[in-house]
Amino acid sequence: xxxxxxxxxxxxxxxxxxxxxxxxxxxxxxxxxxxxxxxxxxxxxxxxxxxxxxxxxxxxxxxxxxxxxxxxxxxxxxxxxxxxxxxxxxxxxxxxxxxxxxxxxxxxxxxxxxxxxxxxxxxxxxxxxxxxxxxxxxxxxxxxxxxxxxxxxxxxxxxxxxxxxxxxxxxxxxxxxxxxxxxxxxxxxxxxxxxxxxxxxxxxxxxxxxxxxxxxxxxxxxxxxxxxxxxxxxxxxxxxxxxxxxxxxxxxxxxxxx
Numbered sequence: 001x002x003x004x005x006x007x008x009x010x011x012x013x014x015x016x017x018x019x020x021x022x023x024x025x026x027x028x029x030x031x032x033x034x035x036x037x038x039x040x041x042x043x044x045x046x047x048x049x050x051x052x053x054x055x056x057x058x059x060x061x062x063x064x065x066x067x068x069x070x071x072x073x074x075x076x077x078x079x080x081x082x083x084x085x086x087x088x089x090x091x092x093x094x095x096x097x098x099x100x101x102x103x104x105x106x107x108x109x110x111x112x113x114x115x116x117x118x119x120x121x122x123x124x125x126x127x128x129x130x131x132x133x134x135x136x137x138x139x140x141x142x143x144x145x146x147x148x149x150x151x152x153x154x155x156x157x158x159x160x161x162x163x164x165x166x167x168x169x170x171x172x173x174x175x176x177x178x179x180x181x182x183x184x185x186x187x188x189x190x191x192x193x194x195x196x197x198x199x200x201x202x203x204x205x206x207x208x209x210x211x212x213x214x215x216x217x218x219x220x221x222x223x224x225x226x227x228x229x230x231x232x233x234x235x236x237x238x239x240x241x242x243x244x245x246x247x248x249x250x251x252x253x254x255x256x257x258x
Contacts, residue, residue, distance in 0.1 A: 006035070006068060006069075008072060009035075009068060009069055009070060009071070009072050009073075010035045012070075012071055012072065012115065013035065013036070013037055013066050013070065013071075014037075015115075016071075016115040016117060017030065017037055017039065019115075019118070020039070020041070020117060020118065023118070024041050024042075024121075027041055027042040027043075027044075028040075028041050029041075031063075032065075035068070036065065036066040036067060036068050036070070037065075037066050038063070038064065038065040038066065039063075039064055040061055040062065040063045040064070041061070041062055041064070041121055042059065042060075042061050042084070043059060043060050043061065043062055043121060043124045043125050043128060044057070044059035044125070044128065045057065045058070045059065045125060045128050045129035045132045046125075046129070047129065047132055055086070055087065056087070056132055056135040056136045056139050057085060057132050058085050058087055058088055058092065058128045058131040058132045058135065059084050059085050059088070059128055060081055060082060060083045060084050060085070060088055060092075060093075060096065060124070060128060061081070061082045061084055062079055062080070062081050062082075062100075062120075062121065062124060063079060063080040063081075063082070064077055064078070064079045064117060065077065065078045065079075071113055071114065071115055071116070072113050074108075075104065075107050075108050075113070075114075075116050076104055076108065077104075077117075079100060079120070081093055081096050081097055081100070081124070087135060092131060095127065096124055096127055096128070099123050099124060099127045100120050100123065100124055102123075103116065103119050103120045103123045104116065104120065107119070
């Protein structure tokens with residue numbers, strides 16, 4: 001049996017109403033049960049209740065009435081928007097209607113004869129969500145003014161391991177730290193002495209070292225063979241070096257020596 005144009009439109013409208021009622025559940029209410037149908041849907045943004053002040057949520061209701069030839073001949077239908085929240089101003093109403101009209105016009109240009117109520121409602125939901133976000137940002141800015149006497153104290157950084165500082169732990173760390181400093185200074189002093197001794201190598205000794213590729217230990221042996229240099233260093237610098245070594249030692253080692 002061939003369906004008439006109105007019967008085909010009625011079939012499409014029923015299918016769309018069934019889908020809308022399944023999607024919007026309690027937010028959907030059918031107003032007219034015979035062809036052409038009419039209904040209303042509450043449109044509210046999906047926002048977390050704990051992050052929004054209730055007066056900043058913008059929501060509304062859209063009334064829709066299908067014409068006889070929707071959606072096969074025309075995808076345009078009659079709709080009205082009513083603000084439900086106290087902050088839904090006349091300016092919001094004008095812009096909301098404009099958003100819905102743009103969606104309808106876009107589908108009319110495509111001429112695909114497909115149901116478009118869901119696209120219209122969700123575009124309207126995106127609009128009220130954006131307005132709710134805007135009002136909430138203003139609310140946060142107005143209520144987050146810092147006090148002039150307020151002093152910000154940054155939180156203590158958290159490390160993988162936190163060792164409480166006590167007298168015992170500090171003493172252990174101090175001994176280890178002093179020992180490391182002492183060894184560093186000792187290495188620096190030995191390096192300085194080696195540089196001074198290298199300056200006193202004769203040209204012939206340096207040439208022989210280069211020719212024979214002698215290592216650093218052999219160079220030290222050549223230096224030690226010069227008795228005058230060794231004796232001069234022993235006589236003039238031995239006492240001073242001992243004093244410096246004692247001063248470079250950690251405090252607890254010097255106390256033990258005394």
